[in-house]
Amino acid sequence: MINSRFFNRSELLGFLALAVLLLLILPLSLDIFRLNLVAKYLTYAFVGIGLVLCWGYGGILSLGQGVFFGLGGYCMAMYLKLEASSVANTKIQSTPGIPDFMDWNQLTSLPFFWKPFHSFPVTLLAILLVPAFFALIIGAAMFKRRVGGVYFAIITQAIAAILTILIVGQQGYTGGINGITDLRTLHGWDIRTDHAKFILYFVEVVLLFGCIVAAQFIRLTKLGRILVAMREQEDRVRFSGYSVANFKIFAFCAAAVFAAIGGAMFTLEVGFMSPSFVGIVPSIEMVIYTAVGGRMSIFGAVWGALLVNFAKTSLSESFPQLWLFGLGALFIAVVLAFPNGLSGIWADHIQPRIDRLLSSRKSKSATGMIADGAPAE
Amino acid sequence: MFGDYSISDLGAILAMQGFAGLILFSVYVLMALGLAIIFGQMGVINMAHGEFMILGAYVTWMTSNAVQHVAPWLFPGYFFIAMILAFIASGALGMLVEWALIRHLYKRPLDTLLATWGLSLILQQAYRSIFGAREVGVELPEWMMGSWQATDSIQIPINGMFVMALTILITIVVFYILFWSSWGKQVRAVVQNRVMAGAVGINTEKVDRYTFGLGCGIAGIAGSAFTMIGSTGPTAGQLYIVDTFLVVVFGGAASLFGTIASAFSISQTQSTLEFFLSGSMAKVITLLTIVGILMVRPQGLFALKVRK
Numbered sequence: 001m002i003n004s005r006f007f008n009r010s011e012l013l014g015f016l017a018l019a020v021l022l023l024l025i026l027p028l029s030l031d032i033f034r035l036n037l038v039a040k041y042l043t044y045a046f047v048g049i050g051l052v053l054c055w056g057y058g059g060i061l062s063l064g065q066g067v068f069f070g071l072g073g074y075c076m077a078m079y080l081k082l083e084a085s086s087v088a089n090t091k092i093q094s095t096p097g098i099p100d101f102m103d104w105n106q107l108t109s110l111p112f113f114w115k116p117f118h119s120f121p122v123t124l125l126a127i128l129l130v131p132a133f134f135a136l137i138i139g140a141a142m143f144k145r146r147v148g149g150v151y152f153a154i155i156t157q158a159i160a161a162i163l164t165i166l167i168v169g170q171q172g173y174t175g176g177i178n179g180i181t182d183l184r185t186l187h188g189w190d191i192r193t194d195h196a197k198f199i200l201y202f203v204e205v206v207l208l209f210g211c212i213v214a215a216q217f218i219r220l221t222k223l224g225r226i227l228v229a230m231r232e233q234e235d236r237v238r239f240s241g242y243s244v245a246n247f248k249i250f251a252f253c254a255a256a257v258f259a260a261i262g263g264a265m266f267t268l269e270v271g272f273m274s275p276s277f278v279g280i281v282p283s284i285e286m287v288i289y290t291a292v293g294g295r296m297s298i299f300g301a302v303w304g305a306l307l308v309n310f311a312k313t314s315l316s317e318s319f320p321q322l323w324l325f326g327l328g329a330l331f332i333a334v335v336l337a338f339p340n341g342l343s344g345i346w347a348d349h350i351q352p353r354i355d356r357l358l359s360s361r362k363s364k365s366a367t368g369m370i371a372d373g374a375p376a377e
Numbered sequence: 378m379f380g381d382y383s384i385s386d387l388g389a390i391l392a393m394q395g396f397a398g399l400i401l402f403s404v405y406v407l408m409a410l411g412l413a414i415i416f417g418q419m420g421v422i423n424m425a426h427g428e429f430m431i432l433g434a435y436v437t438w439m440t441s442n443a444v445q446h447v448a449p450w451l452f453p454g455y456f457f458i459a460m461i462l463a464f465i466a467s468g469a470l471g472m473l474v475e476w477a478l479i480r481h482l483y484k485r486p487l488d489t490l491l492a493t494w495g496l497s498l499i500l501q502q503a504y505r506s507i508f509g510a511r512e513v514g515v516e517l518p519e520w521m522m523g524s525w526q527a528t529d530s531i532q533i534p535i536n537g538m539f540v541m542a543l544t545i546l547i548t549i550v551v552f553y554i555l556f557w558s559s560w561g562k563q564v565r566a567v568v569q570n571r572v573m574a575g576a577v578g579i580n581t582e583k584v585d586r587y588t589f590g591l592g593c594g595i596a597g598i599a600g601s602a603f604t605m606i607g608s609t610g611p612t613a614g615q616l617y618i619v620d621t622f623l624v625v626v627f628g629g630a631a632s633l634f635g636t637i638a639s640a641f642s643i644s645q646t647q648s649t650l651e652f653f654l655s656g657s658m659a660k661v662i663t664l665l666t667i668v669g670i671l672m673v674r675p676q677g678l679f680a681l682k683v684r685k
Contacts, residue, residue: 061487141672150422150486151675154622155668161619162664169657280619284494291491324502331495335488336481 006216010351014299015212022205032194039201039269041309042208043069046262048290048301049215050255055287056295057224058251059231060148064138064156065259065286067163068131070278072260074167074174075130077273078114079123080183080191100182105172114173120187127264128257135256139249146245148234157280164279179274183267191268204265208302211258215298218254227251259286288327292334294343303342390652393532398648400537400606403544405640407599408617409624410551413636415592416625418555418568419585421479422490425497426621427614429471429593432500433463433600434609435508441515453518456601460543463597471593475586483585497614504611512610536605543602547595548637554591555633564588627667628678635679643667 007015026038047065054060085099093103098110116122138159142152167174175181183191190196218224226247230237238244267273276282293304308330316323338344408430415423423429440459444451451458474496482489517536524534555561566574567584575581603609624643628635643663650659671677 061490063490142675145672145675147672147675150420150490151626151671153422153487153490154619154626155671158619158623158664158668162661162668165657165664166661169655169661281615287491288494321502321506324498328495328498328502331498332478332492335492335495336478339485339488 006220011216011299015209018299018302019209022208023202027198027201032197035201036197036269037313038306039197039204040266041306042204042302043262043266043269044286044289044309045208045302045305046211046265047255047259047286048293048305049211049298050258051287051290052295052298052301053215053218053227053258054251054255055290056297057219057227057231058248059227060248060252061153061287062156062252062255063153063280063283063287064160065255066278066280066283067156067160068135068256068259069263069266069282069286070163070167070273070275071131071134072127072263073267073273073277074180074263075117075123075126075260076264076267077180077183078117079120080186080267081180082114082117083186083188084182084184099175099180101175101178101180102172107172111173127260131256131260132253135253136249139252140245143245143248143252148248157283160278160280160283164275167275167278175274177275179272179276181272181274183271186268192271197269200265200268204269207261207265211261212298212302215254215258219298223247223250288331290341292330292341294341294346296340297343297347300341300343300346307342391649394648394652395645396533396537397651398645399541400534401648402641402644403537403540404599404603404606404617405621405624405644406544406548406637407602408596408621409628409636409640410548410633411592411595411599412621413625413628413633414551414555414595415589416622417632417636418564419483419588419592420486420568421483421589422486422493422622423592424490424493424618425474425500425614426493426593426596427616427618428497428500428504429467429596429614430600430603430617431504431609431611431614432467432470433460433597434604434613435504435513435600436463436466436597437601437604438508438513438515438609445516453520455518456605460598460601463601464594465597467597467600468590468594471596472586472590474593475589479589480582480585497618501611501615508611510611512608512613514608515604517605540602540605543598547598551595552633560584560587623664623667626677627671629676632677632679635677639678 022038022042027035030038047069050068051062051065054062081099085097087097090096090098090100090103093100095103095108098107099114102110116126138156142148142155147155167179168177170176185191191200226237226242230242230244230247234244263273263277266277289305289308290301291304292308293302294300308327311330312323312327315326334341340347408426411429412423412426415421415426437456437459440455440462444455444458474493478492478496479489482492520535522535524532525538526532553561555564563574563579563584566577566579567581567588571581574584600609603613607613620643624640625636627643628637628639646666647659647663650662653659654662
């Protein structure tokens with residue numbers, strides 16, 4: 001049975017609560033520095049939403065989401081960098097008009113794969129298509145051969161490692177370990193001002209809600225049901241005549257695109273992109289956010305990204321020693337005791353109490369009405 | 378890329394790079410053996426394996442310091458004591474972790490990955506708090522330093538040969554334990570069919586615990602051997618964990634022989650490429666080749682033929 005309503009009541013409440021928090025409470029209560037931090041945390045929520053689809057619903061644990069986050073981020077960074085290294089800005093270089101790190105590495109012309117990023121529409125397309133294409137290749141190669149589960153996780157992790165080593169090693173083409181820094185304008189609009197950061201925050205929140213709705217749409221259609229069925233009993237789905245591999249590839253590609261949008265927003269918000277957001281450690285951290293928030297809940301993923309990152313910032317500001325202990329312990333606790341994360345705790349413990357409270361109040365008021373109404377009759 | 382070298386130079390380069398590859402191979406084998414037991418035999422993805430290795434390295438470092446201060450006459454042979462201590466420390470920690478964490482997760486292999494990642498974060502921070510963030514190195518006894526001049530152009534370091542000999546010894550011991558001892562038979566029985574193994578009277582919980590402990594203990598020895606050729610820091614384990622997993626997966630997860638074969642081919646490819654290309658490109662090409670081969674042949678080089 002497919003739920004005819006797009007959001008059920010609790011999901012609608014969750015959506016509204018998130019909207020009020022992100023659109024009203026946080027922008028009104030935080031200064032621009034903190035708001036920019038929240039924006040940075042929210043970029044991981046995009047990755048989390050993708051992971052909910054492909055891990056929570058599809059059962060495909062990818063430890064390489066940093067790859068797609070990074071691809072999206074680097075596509076955006078390449079465009080911004082080219083705009084920042086116009087001939088006028090880079091007069092002092094031996095080859096004006098190419099990014100500074102290329103000049104430092106004795107490159108004399110722009111590599112061919114940088115050239116398309118002069119154009120803004122092409123960049124936007126690339127942010128969506130390059131990661132999707134990568135995911136398609138990886139997914140097609142793996143899922144068609146029925147590689148899944150643990151092996152898929154390890155191979156995606158290896159791919160994350162490969163991409164990091166490649167970016168760090170090819171300094172002249174990618175900016176190396178420092179990444180692509182000193183980004184200034186987006187299509188002529190300075191992104192470094194407080195005002196720009198404020199606007200970018202709202203752009204990001206709107207995009208995030210767009211992704212939430214898209215993910216919810218995928219979840220509620222027949223496709224989402226097949227994903228769940230695949231996770232539970234892959235063979236039965238296959239015997240029923242569905243092409244399991246294609247559905248998995250789709251889920252993986254969708255997750256990749258969500259991650260890439262997050263990565264592109266990350267570049268805009270933070271103002272640089274570096275391989276430290278691509279490799280194994282950030283990829284696993286993204287999985288951690290999702291697991292803490294709840295791998296089965298789209299809203300849970302957003303909350304997980306917000307709360308874990310908030311805890312990370314505040315703990316590592318005041319107790320840098322304790323942060324890794326806390327993160328590790330949190331992760332073990334979530335896996336051992338609460339496999340469905342915060343949203344699982346909410347759904348199992350808090351939601352029923354609220355329901356009981358509401359329903360008892362309702363029945364009370366109902367009896368009250370009867371009592372009130374009785375004398376009038 | 379071969380233009381500047383004469384034939385005999387190339388031969389010497391190949392021999393020396395081949396030997397450097399053999400040292401890398403030894404470290405891979407030592408790390409991968411423990412992982413192959415834990416991952417291949419038990420199905421547990423231990424992301425903290427590198428940290429168990431680093432524990433062994435730190436134990437070796439402490440032993441070296443202690444021996445230098447307390448009993449300098451013991452110094453030439455302290456590595457043997459250190460290795461036994463490393464095995465005991467890592468193995469004991471492994472058994473504790475199995476008892477506290479892993480045994481709850483046998484039915485959820487992907488979750489072992491996440492939980493042990495949390496464990497590795499905790500262990501890394503613990504090492505950083507206890508031993509400091511700086512890398513530490515041990516002092517080698519005199520007989521291990523220097524190198525053996527095989528021909529005019531070929532030099533072979535003695536500590537490398539020692540590590541290799543150690544690797545061969547430990548491999549033989551592990552094979553003996555798993556394939557000839559009665560305990561090894563129990564381990565393999567539990568792996569193949571947990572319920573039946575329990576039904577015929579094998580204490581599967583105990584077997585699991587000791588198997589995990591053995592795997593971690595071997596990681597400890599690997600760490601101990603690792604100190605002979607490199608220095609140790611709190612996050613050094615993380616550098617090797619992906620490589621090691623690839624070695625195990627590439628070899629075919631359930632096959633110990635496959636693990637050794639894949640460790641050999643990966644380390645040789647990497648060290649030979651390293652001479653002609655930059656280190657990072659050599660690594661990228663090696664890893665890409667492995668991933669490519671795994672996409673074509675997901676079961677790895679040597680797969681056990683079992684009905685699923």
